[in-house]
Amino acid sequence: MKNKGLTKVDLIFESIDVRKVMNKAFEMTSDEIIEQILESGLKGRGGAGFPTGLKWKYTAAEKDPDKFIVCNADEGEPGTFKDREILDKVSSKVYAGMAIAGKAMGATKGFIYLRGEYRFLLPQLYVELHKFHKLINEIGYDFSIEYRMGSGAYICGEESALFESIEGFRGEPRNKPPYPTVSGLFAKPTSINNVETLVTAVMIIEKGPQEYVKLGTKDSRGSKVFSISGDTPIPGIFELELGMTVQEFVNEFGDGDTKAVQVGGASGFCVPRKKFGETIIGFEGVPTGGSMKLFNSSRSMYNVLHNYLEFFTEESCGQCTPCRVGCQQLLLGIEKVKKGDSKSTYLNELVKLADTMKVASKCGLGQSVGNAFKSIVENFREEIIY
Amino acid sequence: MVTLKINEHEIKVAEGTTVLEAAKKLSINIPTLCNHQDLCVAGNCRVCVVEQKGARTLIAACAMPVSQGMEIQTNSLKVRNARKHIVELLLSEHRADCTKCYKNQKCELQTLANEYSFGEHIFLDLVEGHAYTIDRSSPAFLKDDSKCIRCQRCVRTCAQLQHVSAIAVANKGSHMKISSFHDRPMSHVVCTNCGQCVNRCPTGALTEKTYIDQVWDAIYDTDKHVVVQTAPAVRVALGEDLGYDPGERVTGKLVTALRQLGFDSVLDTDFTADLTIIEEGTELLTRLKKVLVEGDKTLALPMFTSCSPGWIKFIEHKYPQMLPNLSTCKSPQQMFGALAKTFYAQKRGIDPSKIVSVSIMPCTAKKYEADRPEMRSSGYKDIDYVLTTRELAVMIKQAGIDFRALEESHYDSFMGSSTGAGVIFGATGGVMEAALRTAYEIVTGRSVPFKNLNILPVRGMEGVKEATIKIEGTVEEWRFLEGAELKVAIAHGLVNANKIAKAVSTGKASYHFIEIMACPGGCLGGGGQPIPTNAEIRQKRMEAIYSEDMHMDIRKSHENPEIIAIYEEFLEKPNGHKSHELLHTHYTKRESY
Numbered sequence: 001m002k003n004k005g006l007t008k009v010d011l012i013f014e015s016i017d018v019r020k021v022m023n024k025a026f027e028m029t030s031d032e033i034i035e036q037i038l039e040s041g042l043k044g045r046g047g048a049g050f051p052t053g054l055k056w057k058y059t060a061a062e063k064d065p066d067k068f069i070v071c072n073a074d075e076g077e078p079g080t081f082k083d084r085e086i087l088d089k090v091s092s093k094v095y096a097g098m099a100i101a102g103k104a105m106g107a108t109k110g111f112i113y114l115r116g117e118y119r120f121l122l123p124q125l126y127v128e129l130h131k132f133h134k135l136i137n138e139i140g141y142d143f144s145i146e147y148r149m150g151s152g153a154y155i156c157g158e159e160s161a162l163f164e165s166i167e168g169f170r171g172e173p174r175n176k177p178p179y180p181t182v183s184g185l186f187a188k189p190t191s192i193n194n195v196e197t198l199v200t201a202v203m204i205i206e207k208g209p210q211e212y213v214k215l216g217t218k219d220s221r222g223s224k225v226f227s228i229s230g231d232t233p234i235p236g237i238f239e240l241e242l243g244m245t246v247q248e249f250v251n252e253f254g255d256g257d258t259k260a261v262q263v264g265g266a267s268g269f270c271v272p273r274k275k276f277g278e279t280i281i282g283f284e285g286v287p288t289g290g291s292m293k294l295f296n297s298s299r300s301m302y303n304v305l306h307n308y309l310e311f312f313t314e315e316s317c318g319q320c321t322p323c324r325v326g327c328q329q330l331l332l333g334i335e336k337v338k339k340g341d342s343k344s345t346y347l348n349e350l351v352k353l354a355d356t357m358k359v360a361s362k363c364g365l366g367q368s369v370g371n372a373f374k375s376i377v378e379n380f381r382e383e384i385i386y
Numbered sequence: 387m388v389t390l391k392i393n394e395h396e397i398k399v400a401e402g403t404t405v406l407e408a409a410k411k412l413s414i415n416i417p418t419l420c421n422h423q424d425l426c427v428a429g430n431c432r433v434c435v436v437e438q439k440g441a442r443t444l445i446a447a448c449a450m451p452v453s454q455g456m457e458i459q460t461n462s463l464k465v466r467n468a469r470k471h472i473v474e475l476l477l478s479e480h481r482a483d484c485t486k487c488y489k490n491q492k493c494e495l496q497t498l499a500n501e502y503s504f505g506e507h508i509f510l511d512l513v514e515g516h517a518y519t520i521d522r523s524s525p526a527f528l529k530d531d532s533k534c535i536r537c538q539r540c541v542r543t544c545a546q547l548q549h550v551s552a553i554a555v556a557n558k559g560s561h562m563k564i565s566s567f568h569d570r571p572m573s574h575v576v577c578t579n580c581g582q583c584v585n586r587c588p589t590g591a592l593t594e595k596t597y598i599d600q601v602w603d604a605i606y607d608t609d610k611h612v613v614v615q616t617a618p619a620v621r622v623a624l625g626e627d628l629g630y631d632p633g634e635r636v637t638g639k640l641v642t643a644l645r646q647l648g649f650d651s652v653l654d655t656d657f658t659a660d661l662t663i664i665e666e667g668t669e670l671l672t673r674l675k676k677v678l679v680e681g682d683k684t685l686a687l688p689m690f691t692s693c694s695p696g697w698i699k700f701i702e703h704k705y706p707q708m709l710p711n712l713s714t715c716k717s718p719q720q721m722f723g724a725l726a727k728t729f730y731a732q733k734r735g736i737d738p739s740k741i742v743s744v745s746i747m748p749c750t751a752k753k754y755e756a757d758r759p760e761m762r763s764s765g766y767k768d769i770d771y772v773l774t775t776r777e778l779a780v781m782i783k784q785a786g787i788d789f790r791a792l793e794e795s796h797y798d799s800f801m802g803s804s805t806g807a808g809v810i811f812g813a814t815g816g817v818m819e820a821a822l823r824t825a826y827e828i829v830t831g832r833s834v835p836f837k838n839l840n841i842l843p844v845r846g847m848e849g850v851k852e853a854t855i856k857i858e859g860t861v862e863e864w865r866f867l868e869g870a871e872l873k874v875a876i877a878h879g880l881v882n883a884n885k886i887a888k889a890v891s892t893g894k895a896s897y898h899f900i901e902i903m904a905c906p907g908g909c910l911g912g913g914g915q916p917i918p919t920n921a922e923i924r925q926k927r928m929e930a931i932y933s934e935d936m937h938m939d940i941r942k943s944h945e946n947p948e949i950i951a952i953y954e955e956f957l958e959k960p961n962g963h964k965s966h967e968l969l970h971t972h973y974t975k976r977e978s979y
Contacts, residue, residue, distance in 0.1 A: 175429040175449035318562025325475035356471040359443045
């Protein structure tokens with residue numbers, strides 16, 4: 001595949017006339033909106049990458065007169081801070097995205113589930129929301145949005161745990177099926193989308209899908225906002241066209257001594273230097289919700305992994321066995337190997353355990369613990385043992 | 387209908403069926419832990435994972451509905467490896483002191499460990515570094531968090547079947563645990579001690595508090611006279627713990643076994659069940675007369691039964707404003723206790739301080755009830771020890787008794803004779819039926835107008851039952867009831883009790899008499915009954931109860947000769963002075979959190 005190189009883009013934060021784009025969408029039929037999103041190839045920007053158009057299509061197909069659009073703003077993945085910036089800078093586009101999604105699938109009610117730590121954004125968000133409600137009232141369209149606050153649990157970013165939380169219950173993932181598009185928030189058909197996904201959808205409507213597909217690759221259309229941190233001289237938020245290799249990324253953001261990049265946060269993959277050139281950032285390589293953390297040679301990958309496992313041991317909801325106990329075993333296991341209390345071959349058992357967690361855990365949290373674990377243990381085995 | 391394949395076998399099942407249920411139809415066993423037939427699906431232990439062709443991950447068979455063309459493998463290498471890991475993970479966080487554990491050989495985790503984990507454990511022991519709580523505060527049960535595998539059966543039981551939620555999930559990750567409100571001891575939260583959680587706990591995390599050793603000590607103390615009473619529901623379930631199929635009546639062998647264990651006198655709670663009918667029936671008729679005819683505002687209708695100590699604690703916590711609606715009658719166990727150390731002691735010429743009164747109950751809440759401070763009207767603790775059906779089975783095994791080979795024998799006298807009305811107390815609707823058999827006859831002088839005295843409308847496993855009995859042809863004293871329709875209701879399981887209590891407290895229901903049992907199916911589904919429990923087992927026990935009733939010579943409480951005698955010799959008259967002193971009680975408003 002031809003590499004596209006590294007291109008900076010300004011789509012998400014571009015200031016646009018929100019009224020105009022909503023009017024444009026409201027003049028379309030539900031099917032037309034969904035068709036445009038499908039055509040754009042947009043995949044969810046929270047990390048899992050489910051095609052947004054399909055999600056809307058499935059929700060639209062449900063007969064229930066009550067449906068919800070939920071915006072997942074529980075940005076909890078370690079090293080991700082782009083949704084905060086989007087809400088801070090262009091919340092009106094988030095609201096517009098929800099209204100357009102609402103129109104596409106027949107929902108008149110939206111909820112934004114905001115990460116507890118982002119409470120400080122609320123006063124300004126409410127000012128903008130008030131303006132939005134006034135605007136939509138002027139347009140004469142029936143749609144409203146409410147905020148719901150998270151309380152600091154990582155698991156509440158998982159869609160069904162998020163619904164439980166909004167409903168007032170303990171944030172624990174549900175069994176699927178039924179999927180949210182059939183039975184989501186308050187058991188009603190629900191489309192739940194990431195903040196960035198909604199804004200991207202607005203821009204697709206604004207510019208047209210033909211324009212959007214010019215960016216990115218076949219499997220990873222468009223551009224994406226990255227949260228760049230770690231050993232980099234220029235940490236921060238950058239919108240980049242999808243399809244670049246890790247090498248190209250490191251050339252731009254590295255400090256000249258990058259030995260590994262953690263793509264996708266704690267639940268993502270660790271790419272070692274020797275694989276920089278062959279690894280594409282995107283759904284054909286390593287997908288990411290935006291978190292890019294660079295590590296230079298001064299960093300102990302044991303410490304990095306230990307830190308991630310401590311995080312998961314704390315943030316697993318504790319409901320299902322593979323995740324609750326598995327995380328504790330992985331953490332204690334690498335500690336024992338490091339201390340020499342367990343043989344280094346015990347790492348092989350732990351890798352198998354990570355595989356079990358990947359296939360047997362109830363939700364995405366437990367299923368993705370193995371990503372970081374395996375990619376770090378396999379690539380930096382000596383750092384874990386010695 | 388949906389067609390799918392499980393291990394290459396094709397099967398057609400109804401839409402909505404789970405993979406687990408479909409496999410069961412093919413006689414393919416998929417192991418489970420968090421799954422329980424009485425409870426909603428959780429899908430959290432993951433022991434039941436199976437492989438679905440084309441799926442990215444394994445799927446939980448208990449939670450996955452079948453779909454057309456689905457192909458399932460229940461025993462692939464991938465499945466076996468995952469399942470072994472999951473069992474090993476559970477074992478790593480479980481304090482496996484199996485040889486000391488009350489649930490040894492009755493533990494579902496142990497059974498799985500037997501199949502999936504032998505030799506060296508794969509994973510590290512997580513119990514060591516953890517601080518666990520072992521809560522011994524309740525007189526009814528123990529909660530040992532070090533043995534908990536977080537399947538949440540108890541949590542679902544308490545919420546879904548009992549509407550109590552005394553226990554719930556707290557914290558997350560490695561700190562996740564099953565906890566009470568603010569981590570308070572179980573004795574200090576809204577818990578009814580019903581023991582339904584104990585019945586469903588797959589491990590030794592929730593067990594009844596045992597008093598087996600204390601009872602043995604009393605039996606071997608030559609200075610003590612140990613009397614034992616057996617509740618109606620025990621005789622139709624004890625067999626399950628001794629190798630019989632559910633629904634087997636073992637009354638005669640039970641009596642013989644108790645005698646062989648060394649109890650000095652083997653008596654029957656059914657006797658005081660009959661006594662309860664006389665006292666409670668009289669109370670009901672008196673209330674009806676005072677409220678409806680004399681306009682007495684101090685008495686409340688409808689009247690609720692008061693036999694179930696789980697229900698009593700529930701109403702004390704949740705509906706204290708309705709305490710005046712409770713019958714003041716003690717439960718049959720406590721009536722027995724009060725009489726054992728007064729009337730019985732007198733009649734047998736035994737110093738009541740030397741009497742140890744033991745009861746065998748299908749119930750854990752009875753342990754709490756026996757400990758209530760007001761249950762000392764004999765001047766002593768009316769009931770010294772309460773053993774569950776399960777504990778009795780343990781004693782029988784300890785004594786080396788070959789239960790199957792036992793001869794059948796009869797209860798001792800006095801306080802051992804009973805009627806079919808007494809025995810049906812063990813099933814939901816039974817108290818109501820027994821009360822109607824007697825009350826109707828008091829009021830009309832005739833038997834209840836039902837074939838063979840079987841009042842079918844009040845029977846069965848429906849959560850809430852209602853019936854109306856038209857009273858006609860009354861005798862002079864009860865003429866005011868002529869033509870009246872007595873409206874009754876029955877609920878079992880506290881979630882159903884709550885429905886009725888709510889309807890009554892908001893004025894949406896107009897009943898006269900309501901029977902409530904805290905446990906599903908009534909006492910036969912009690913928290914002290916053999917494990918496992920499910921709807922099918924409870925149905926069989928219920929059939930056994932009614933069959934026991936049909937086999938009794940006398941089937942109306944007021945015809946029990948010992949009941950007639952006790953009023954002549956001791957109590958004088960129903961609801962009389964002595965009755966009030968010994969057989970009636972009062973209730974306490976408790977906090978709602």
